[in-house]
Amino acid sequence: MYVAVKGGERAIENAHALLADVRRGDRSVPELTLDQIDQQLALGVDRVMSEGSLYDRELAALAIKQARGDLIEAVFLLRAYRTTLPRFGVSEPMDTGAMTIRRRISAAFKDLPGGQVLGPTFDYTHRLLDHDLAECDDVATAPAAPAQTQPFRSVAELLARGGLIEEEKVSDGEVGDLTREPLSFPANRDLRLQNLARGDEGFLLALAYSTQRGYGRNHPFAGEIRYGEVAVEFFAEEIGFAVPLGSVALTECQSINQFTGSATQAPRFTRGYGLVFGQSERKAMSMALVDRALRARELGEEAGAPAQDEEFVLSHSDNVQATGFVEHLKLPHYVDFQSELGLLRKLRAEFFAREKSVEDDAAMQDAAE
Amino acid sequence: MTAPVYNFAYLDEQTKRMIRRAILKAIAIPGYQVPFASREMPMPYGWGTGGVQVTASILGPEDVLKVIDQGSDDTTNAASIRKFFSRTAGVRTTTSTQEATVIQTRHRIPEKPLTEGQVLVYQVPIPEPLRFLEPRETETRRMHALSEYGLMHVKLYEDIARHGHIATTYAYPVKVAERYVMDPSPIPKFDNPKLSNCPALQLFGAGREKRIYAIPPYTQVASLDFEDHPFEPYRHDAQCELCGATDSYLDEVITDDNGSRMFVCSDTDYCEARRAMGDGARPSAATAEHGS
Numbered sequence: 001m002y003v004a005v006k007g008g009e010r011a012i013e014n015a016h017a018l019l020a021d022v023r024r025g026d027r028s029v030p031e032l033t034l035d036q037i038d039q040q041l042a043l044g045v046d047r048v049m050s051e052g053s054l055y056d057r058e059l060a061a062l063a064i065k066q067a068r069g070d071l072i073e074a075v076f077l078l079r080a081y082r083t084t085l086p087r088f089g090v091s092e093p094m095d096t097g098a099m100t101i102r103r104r105i106s107a108a109f110k111d112l113p114g115g116q117v118l119g120p121t122f123d124y125t126h127r128l129l130d131h132d133l134a135e136c137d138d139v140a141t142a143p144a145a146p147a148q149t150q151p152f153r154s155v156a157e158l159l160a161r162g163g164l165i166e167e168e169k170v171s172d173g174e175v176g177d178l179t180r181e182p183l184s185f186p187a188n189r190d191l192r193l194q195n196l197a198r199g200d201e202g203f204l205l206a207l208a209y210s211t212q213r214g215y216g217r218n219h220p221f222a223g224e225i226r227y228g229e230v231a232v233e234f235f236a237e238e239i240g241f242a243v244p245l246g247s248v249a250l251t252e253c254q255s256i257n258q259f260t261g262s263a264t265q266a267p268r269f270t271r272g273y274g275l276v277f278g279q280s281e282r283k284a285m286s287m288a289l290v291d292r293a294l295r296a297r298e299l300g301e302e303a304g305a306p307a308q309d310e311e312f313v314l315s316h317s318d319n320v321q322a323t324g325f326v327e328h329l330k331l332p333h334y335v336d337f338q339s340e341l342g343l344l345r346k347l348r349a350e351f352f353a354r355e356k357s358v359e360d361d362a363a364m365q366d367a368a369e
Numbered sequence: 370m371t372a373p374v375y376n377f378a379y380l381d382e383q384t385k386r387m388i389r390r391a392i393l394k395a396i397a398i399p400g401y402q403v404p405f406a407s408r409e410m411p412m413p414y415g416w417g418t419g420g421v422q423v424t425a426s427i428l429g430p431e432d433v434l435k436v437i438d439q440g441s442d443d444t445t446n447a448a449s450i451r452k453f454f455s456r457t458a459g460v461r462t463t464t465s466t467q468e469a470t471v472i473q474t475r476h477r478i479p480e481k482p483l484t485e486g487q488v489l490v491y492q493v494p495i496p497e498p499l500r501f502l503e504p505r506e507t508e509t510r511r512m513h514a515l516s517e518y519g520l521m522h523v524k525l526y527e528d529i530a531r532h533g534h535i536a537t538t539y540a541y542p543v544k545v546a547e548r549y550v551m552d553p554s555p556i557p558k559f560d561n562p563k564l565s566n567c568p569a570l571q572l573f574g575a576g577r578e579k580r581i582y583a584i585p586p587y588t589q590v591a592s593l594d595f596e597d598h599p600f601e602p603y604r605h606d607a608q609c610e611l612c613g614a615t616d617s618y619l620d621e622v623i624t625d626d627n628g629s630r631m632f633v634c635s636d637t638d639y640c641e642a643r644r645a646m647g648d649g650a651r652p653s654a655a656t657a658e659h660g661s
Binding site: 109110111112113116118123124126127150151152153155158161162212213214215217267305 | 441453504532622
């Protein structure tokens with residue numbers, strides 16, 4: 001008989017034991033180490049750090065292991081840990097122009113100082129399953145060249161110098177943090193970018209794609225995409241100057257978009273901006289496209305597409321929130337359902353009673369005639 | 370390698386037949402977008418999967434293939450696609466425009482006029498010229514069916530009202546054989562005049578959007594314009610620093626962090642051929658862009 005009223009605690013314990021068991025899987029297969037995840041599933045680690053808003057490869061690797069490869073679950077684990085950490089302050093603005101470049105490409109110019117640096121990319125691989133990789137594969141060390149010494153800050157800066165692209169407005173106010181303050185609308189660009197940087201890669205990808213397909217188009221060019229390490233500095237009040245904290249790997253995308261102009265302003269290109277931890281061009285590019293789409297109103301464009309709707313985008317970008325609310329439907333809803341069921345039965349009874357009385361009336365009328 | 374063996378030019382023959390039927394229909398109705406059952410290809414959507422499927426379907430063992438991206442044979446994507454076909458079809462490849470029988474291109478039409486018997490295959494990202502005016506496919510197909518192109522003219526007119534010019538510089542819409550408005554793929558409008566009355570067959574493949582369309586040889590193709598604002602082909606105020614050409618499309622190359630730049634032919638085969646014939650570069654320093 002199915003009357004599961006008692007024994008919930010025990011059931012949960014057993015379910016957790018089973019989860020731990022299947023997470024480990026076949027004991028004859030060697031257990032994954034965090035180093036293996038960090039090194040060989042590096043892009044998964046990057047994504048979890050980005051959307052988890054915490055730059056720690058080891059913790060992200062641990063989260064992926066614990067989450068059995070479910071990256072949103074891993075992001076969740078990392079966020080839940082992050083929230084317990086004290087916040088000392090805000091770093092100095094990072095200088096991505098001084099990045100140690102591992103990859104740097106421009107789709108807007110054929111060549112630029114330092115050249116197009118492809119770096120480690122899937123871009124031009126043919127997607128043919130490599131069966132050799134199924135076995136242990138000895139990989140030769142990649143050829144190396146001396147690092148580029150020719151300085152090149154950025155394509156967007158270069159265009160800005162000639163007035164061809166809008167200047168980025170520098171805000172000197174305090175930087176917002178939506179993990180400490182609730183988001184309100186309209187949001188400033190700092191909070192918007194923070195929201196997008198933490199946002200779900202798939203969600204931003206779909207929104208960015210929709211703008212390319214006409215739902216809020218903004219003619220993007222990938223002005224520049226760069227990936228590499230950037231130093232992080234922190235201004236220490238006690239000693240009165242900025243001290244280096246270390247470096248983080250970042251992917252930055254600066255998009256160059258459709259120009260606007262008005263009677264008082266010369267036409268020029270506009271910008272979208274994307275920045276994420278680690279190597280994730282898909283996310284950085286999606287972010288830049290969505291950032292630009294969200295500027296529609298500010299730039300006096302018609303704004304009716306989903307990607308241009310700030311409340312819609314920023315309220316639904318967070319995958320930890322989204323997965324929580326969608327999946328909460330698994331929780332017991334017996335009580336609410338019971339009252340719905342009761343109401344439905346009552347309404348149906350009334351419906352059939354009405355129908356019957358109409359039939360009875362008709363029969364009486366027939367008899368009378 | 371233990372990889373499975375693929376058919377000539379990767380696609381299986383059934384798929385090629387299906388694509389060839391779509392191509393034939395496209396040729397029969399110039400400028401009309403024919404839906405086709407686009408396949409997953411081993412390169413990403415947006416990299417030219419439509420063009421690759423069209424090329425794979427028309428390629429024979431005797432063909433000589435040229436692949437360009439941005440006019441150049443040596444850009445990464447062109448090199449990758451060329452390698453794909455030399456590996457899967459074993460066809461001869463070339464960088465010479467005149468030697469090629471099939472040319473797959475992204476964003477350019479070669480400078481050297483094409484000839485009868487050649488096929489130019491374009492990679493197309495968004496085949497629907499009305500897409501940015503009307504995002505819904507059900508609507509745009511109806512508009513094509515009724516030749517309802519007023520919206521496009523309104524867009525071009527608004528450009529003129531706002532900027533004094535038609536502010537479309539690439540993927541400039543055209544009307545094919547006086548019937549269908551067509552997106553010529555994102556070629557610069559500099560190339561638009563070459564679309565018309567071309568002796569070669571021009572095929573357009575859009576993989577992600579699952580459409581094929583065509584311009585048969587010697588078909589009239591008109592760039593949309595107005596009587597008082599006729600179509601203006603783009604002109605450069607510079608010449609190629611390498612071969613001195615004044616009639617070719619030029620790429621701007623940044624040479625240092627101060628914004629110095631130079632212009633070179635986008636069509637590398639054209640540029641190399643001119644240099645081989647002794648047309649020479651004028652020696653000049655790169656021009657700087659300060660305060661321009």
